[in-house]
Amino acid sequence: MFDILSYFTDPVLRGPTIGSILMCVTSSIMGVIVYLQKRALVGETLSHAAYPGVIVGLLCSVSLFHFEEANPLLALFGGAITGSLALYLLTVLTKRFRIKSDSALCIVLASFFGIGILLISMVQLTHGGLYKQAEGYLFGQAATMGDIHITLYFVLALIVALAVTLLYKELQLALFDANYAKILAIPSFSSIIFVLIVTSIVVGIRSVGVILMSAMLIAPAVSARQFVHKLSHLFWLSPLFGALSALLGNVFSYEITKALSQDRSGGKIVLPTGPTIVLVASSLCLLSLLFAPKRGLVSRLWRIASFRMTCAKENLLKYLWRHKSGSSEESLYTFLAINPLVLRPLLLYTRLQGWIEYKNGHYHLSKDGEAKAARIVRLHRLWEVYLVDYVGLGARSVHSSAEEMEHILTPELEYELTELLKDPMWDPHQQPIPPKGFLR
Amino acid sequence: MNPYTGTNFFTFFTTLIGRLFSFSAPLFPDEIQLIVLVGVSLSCALVGVWLTLRKMAMLANALSHTILLGIAIAFLLWRQLEGLEASFQMPLPYLFGAAVLTGVVTTLLTTLLHKQGGVQEEASIGIVFTTLFALGILLINLTARNAHIGIEAVMGNVDALTFDDVKIALPIMGLNILILTLFHKELLLSTFDSSYAKALGYSGHFITYGLMTLISLTVVSAFRSVGVIMVLALLTIPPTIGRLLTHSLKKMVLLSALVGILISLFSVALSRHLLTEFGLPLSTGGLLVALLSCAFALTCLYRLGARQKKMRSPHRLKQPH
Numbered sequence: 001m002f003d004i005l006s007y008f009t010d011p012v013l014r015g016p017t018i019g020s021i022l023m024c025v026t027s028s029i030m031g032v033i034v035y036l037q038k039r040a041l042v043g044e045t046l047s048h049a050a051y052p053g054v055i056v057g058l059l060c061s062v063s064l065f066h067f068e069e070a071n072p073l074l075a076l077f078g079g080a081i082t083g084s085l086a087l088y089l090l091t092v093l094t095k096r097f098r099i100k101s102d103s104a105l106c107i108v109l110a111s112f113f114g115i116g117i118l119l120i121s122m123v124q125l126t127h128g129g130l131y132k133q134a135e136g137y138l139f140g141q142a143a144t145m146g147d148i149h150i151t152l153y154f155v156l157a158l159i160v161a162l163a164v165t166l167l168y169k170e171l172q173l174a175l176f177d178a179n180y181a182k183i184l185a186i187p188s189f190s191s192i193i194f195v196l197i198v199t200s201i202v203v204g205i206r207s208v209g210v211i212l213m214s215a216m217l218i219a220p221a222v223s224a225r226q227f228v229h230k231l232s233h234l235f236w237l238s239p240l241f242g243a244l245s246a247l248l249g250n251v252f253s254y255e256i257t258k259a260l261s262q263d264r265s266g267g268k269i270v271l272p273t274g275p276t277i278v279l280v281a282s283s284l285c286l287l288s289l290l291f292a293p294k295r296g297l298v299s300r301l302w303r304i305a306s307f308r309m310t311c312a313k314e315n316l317l318k319y320l321w322r323h324k325s326g327s328s329e330e331s332l333y334t335f336l337a338i339n340p341l342v343l344r345p346l347l348l349y350t351r352l353q354g355w356i357e358y359k360n361g362h363y364h365l366s367k368d369g370e371a372k373a374a375r376i377v378r379l380h381r382l383w384e385v386y387l388v389d390y391v392g393l394g395a396r397s398v399h400s401s402a403e404e405m406e407h408i409l410t411p412e413l414e415y416e417l418t419e420l421l422k423d424p425m426w427d428p429h430q431q432p433i434p435p436k437g438f439l440r
Numbered sequence: 441m442n443p444y445t446g447t448n449f450f451t452f453f454t455t456l457i458g459r460l461f462s463f464s465a466p467l468f469p470d471e472i473q474l475i476v477l478v479g480v481s482l483s484c485a486l487v488g489v490w491l492t493l494r495k496m497a498m499l500a501n502a503l504s505h506t507i508l509l510g511i512a513i514a515f516l517l518w519r520q521l522e523g524l525e526a527s528f529q530m531p532l533p534y535l536f537g538a539a540v541l542t543g544v545v546t547t548l549l550t551t552l553l554h555k556q557g558g559v560q561e562e563a564s565i566g567i568v569f570t571t572l573f574a575l576g577i578l579l580i581n582l583t584a585r586n587a588h589i590g591i592e593a594v595m596g597n598v599d600a601l602t603f604d605d606v607k608i609a610l611p612i613m614g615l616n617i618l619i620l621t622l623f624h625k626e627l628l629l630s631t632f633d634s635s636y637a638k639a640l641g642y643s644g645h646f647i648t649y650g651l652m653t654l655i656s657l658t659v660v661s662a663f664r665s666v667g668v669i670m671v672l673a674l675l676t677i678p679p680t681i682g683r684l685l686t687h688s689l690k691k692m693v694l695l696s697a698l699v700g701i702l703i704s705l706f707s708v709a710l711s712r713h714l715l716t717e718f719g720l721p722l723s724t725g726g727l728l729v730a731l732l733s734c735a736f737a738l739t740c741l742y743r744l745g746a747r748q749k750k751m752r753s754p755h756r757l758k759q760p761h
Contacts, residue, residue: 043566096744097684106676107733115730117670212570222559275574278574289559297556297557
């Protein structure tokens with residue numbers, strides 16, 4: 001029985017679900033900042049760089065402080081230290097040694113990760129129990145999170161959210177006018193951002209893992225960016241996407257694992273939570289890239305297609321208006337620069353609308369169609385008059401511009417043009433301009 | 441019996457030289473590791489030069505992640521067709537297919553997201569590789585029923601190398617050398633004067649795709665020994681060391697290759713040394729990367745010293761221009 005509420009109340013499911021949601025909220029808040037700074041891949045480097053620190057933290061908690069279990073706080077702390085170190089090295093490499101930022105990112109990433117692997121091979125020998133845990137940080141281990149993690153992550157999420165709220169104005173300034181922010185000398189502001197970024201990454205690697213962490217910074221921010229264009233809205237929407245992917249990731253991972261283990265007894269197939277969360281987040285991102293109302297690819301293509309359709313329709317009406325005796329289908333195909341695949345449905349559509357009629361193998365304009373065509377011709381010629389009288393172009397060179405503008409001019413603009421030009425009767429080529437509200 | 445057992449850093453090399461001159465088969469594990477690592481690091485160092493010069497390092501990072509999906513698909517196909525036990529030790533044609541497919545698909549998706557989707561370039565790289573990597577992990581988990589295989593592909597395991605890996609690493613090294621020498625002029629032109637290259641009819645896209653395919657082949661040859669992520673160190677650190685030390689492309693290529701080969705020799709020897717003297721079986725891949733980063737840090741320090749010396753030099757102001 002599927003019950004979404006049980007993910008928040010069940011003592012076993014509660015830890016992973018709420019923990020991942022908190023973690024995703026934290027990282028997607030910081031993701032907005034990183035994305036707007038155009039440094040999306042910094043997260044990738046930092047999360048890998050946190051790995052040796054995490055292992056050292058785990059080691060310390062067992063061998064130095066003699067905790068029974070590895071302490072998550074110490075692991076986080078170790079990760080934060082190496083993460084910050086990596087961030088510092090990045091700036092040194094790019095600023096002092098003028099190494100290209102992409103090379104610097106890669107070098108730091110691979111070096112720290114390699115050292116992490118070196119450490120882990122040492123841990124494998126000395127602390128066999130820790131090895132499993134240290135491996136868990138690679139792909140994340142959401143399933144083993146408990147109430148202690150929820151408390152810890154809640155506090156960290158709160159800190160990040162509070163910091164962003166309190167520093168909102170400064171953030172806005174630093175993101176959109178970095179030079180001005182520098183002039184105002186907002187003290188050590190970038191270091192605060194750095195600390196917050198490192199914190200959010202270190203929180204995240206427990207459930208999503210070192211390798212996939214950067215997705216949780218980028219994907220929610222990119223999805224949110226498709227829908228809104230105000231910074232404050234971004235800071236609301238991006239965590240929402242993050243939380244949704246965490247929840248769905250947990251649900252899918254748990255339900256599919258359950259379904260698979262019922263199906264085949266014996267074989268232990270586990271859908272790991274971390275990669276599932278990442279997949280959900282990137283599917284959400286893909287969906288918003290495609291279908292977001294204004295910036296989405298599909299809606300953009302749709303707008304382009306419908307504008308082309310309008311142009312084709314208006315050109316057809318205009319053509320028929322010029323050939324009052326009617327025109328056969330063949331000549332339409334020949335003289336209109338419209339793809340036959342488009343023209344055929346267009347003819348059907350305009351006939352159904354009652355704008356054109358089909359008589360004796362010829363297409364004619366109907367009364368309605370004539371009014372429509374006349375308006376287009378009127379717009380065309382009004383624009384030509386405007387260009388000649390007000391812009392001062394020669395009468396010969398205005399046709400092509402008018403050919404485009406006739407599809408764009410709105411009734412309001414038509415009214416303004418009529419007022420401005422005092423409702424002219426003739427266009428620059430001595431052709432009559434159809435009067436307003438023309439009907440023959 | 442393995443003659444390297446019980447050798448330390450220096451006796452490792454004397455044993456190696458002795459073995460070289462006596463020229464006796466068969467190869468021992470240390471020698472296989474040595475050959476594979478040298479082959480891999482030479483391929484990486486050569487192709488890495490162009491990678492860093494063309495600012496494609498992060499694309500290579502993306503590739504090193506997405507290659508897991510390619511490998512997983514090739515692995516499934518291989519197991520389906522030939523029905524063998526679960527191991528990533530696949531024959532060359534499968535690996536080749538996986539590499540080419542991943543190289544092209546990764547580049548294509550990233551460009552598509554960047555150009556058509558209007559996402560920042562870095563962000564589109566980030567989204568593509570994390571998604572494909574997550575898919576790869578899920579695919580492996582669902583089909584291989586062995587989560588450890590995924591971890592092994594990430595970490596690499598030098599000790600699991602066999603002679604079959606030599607048969608993969610060396611041909612890919614040869615291919616790298618061949619292609620990079622043949623197309624040296626074109627690469628040079630399109631890297632340093634892309635507009636002129638375009639005017640002459642060399643498509644930048646074609647070169648980018650070709651280079652990406654070459655890189656993904658290199659990553660494929662390396663993933664069993666050093667893992668898909670540490671390969672990045674081999675790809676970027678030696679060329680950057682070369683770049684920091686010289687301004688000439690030829691010297692940069694030579695330096696990069698030299699650093700790659702030397703460090704991989706040292707890492708195998710050092711790993712044997714640590715095992716003999718301290719009883720520490722460390723990951724040779726990790727050791728290799730650690731040594732590389734040490735070399736990189738030393739180069740940086742050297743540069744720093746050289747610059748300060750130059751600043752203090754009394755001739756500084758007298759230099760022409």
